[in-house]
Amino acid sequence: MKRILLFAFLSMGLVACGSDSSGGGGNPIVASGLQNAQRADLSGQASVFTGNLGSGVTFTFPAVKDQGYLISFQSSDSSDQVVLDFAGDDGTGLKSKTVDSGDTYQYTHIGKSQHVLVIARPRNPFNTAIDVTSLTITGRGSFPEDAVHVNFVVAGKHTGYGSFGDMATTADQAAFTTAVMQKVQQHFAQSGIAISFEGFAYTADQVKAQNPSLIGPDDMALCAAGETVGSSGFGLVQTQGLDAWGDLGFDKTDPDFDRSRGINLFIVHHFSNDGTVGLSPRPGVLIGRGPDTALCVATFLQQGSTLIPRTADEVALVATHEIGHFLGLLHTTTFTPDPLRPSEAIDDGVSDTPECLVTTDVNGDGRVGIGDGCPDETNIMFYQSGPMQTVFSQGQSQIMRNLLSLQEH
């Protein structure tokens, strides 16, 4: 069975940051990385940590551009103070703030949407006896959490696809769109999120007029991709290719509300690097077009000089996985420095996704992944794609719903 990467991992030379790097920005916090980071419950109901703070704890949450998050800290001694250090997914320090026991701090996320890593540590490093009674983060809005719209755009030509008449006519494109999106809707049913969609097609000439670099030979639409694991243990998505597609999304002033507040999903011919079949910002922005507003899924897998067409069901699974990223989910396990020779398997911090401790290529297929005994390989957010993947956990579903509640749509 052919196993497909949802993300490619670049050559090992590019993974330069060790997992114990202190990262950029002079921020000391990322040493503990993502491995032990709690995944914050953005409803603010569950405490991300209670008990003895010791030298500090790490937690993470998906931060959407321009959204505010409330962080509340309480301890048994009202004179306690903690410092909250915020770092981006590449380990760069973003902000640092001292908070008194009993206070709430509003963190507003400026700049690119990304998973933010936070350490809460004693302001006085010698005060390692702080007894935390409550540490919560609230990122909940009032927008619908049970529905999201997808602008499904077939881009360029898909000559040689085989089925759906190579998507040469409007009717063929519509049939493909429906086949893929019905399957996506089925995958999402377990999460309590209803997916609506509208189908579109851009000709190669239309795309070219906006950005010639997105069209290759034979009018094929292309997306550039790449991912490395950063010093903080996050998989860092290279988003330049996605952002170029994001410029072709629907504007926030579009008179059709759903289009203006939907996920722009572009069906491209293939990715310009081997092994990748989908890419998404993590998380994405629902409103309008531009950076972080688009995800790409390919109809063909590139392997060297070969292009292998993907079935509608395979495209649908990848689309589901990428929408999961768009709505704030990480891979259930991140292998660092890469899945070829991992020294560490980093958990996503979601309490009800099984933790994979495997770092050995048990089945000898050259990488640690499907078939090596990871209990999360049936989860839709496993990093590799296979036909057995059907599961979003309840925790993952709640994260996606929280993200939806924050953004007008």
Ligand SMILES: [Zn+2]
């Ligand atoms: Zn992924």
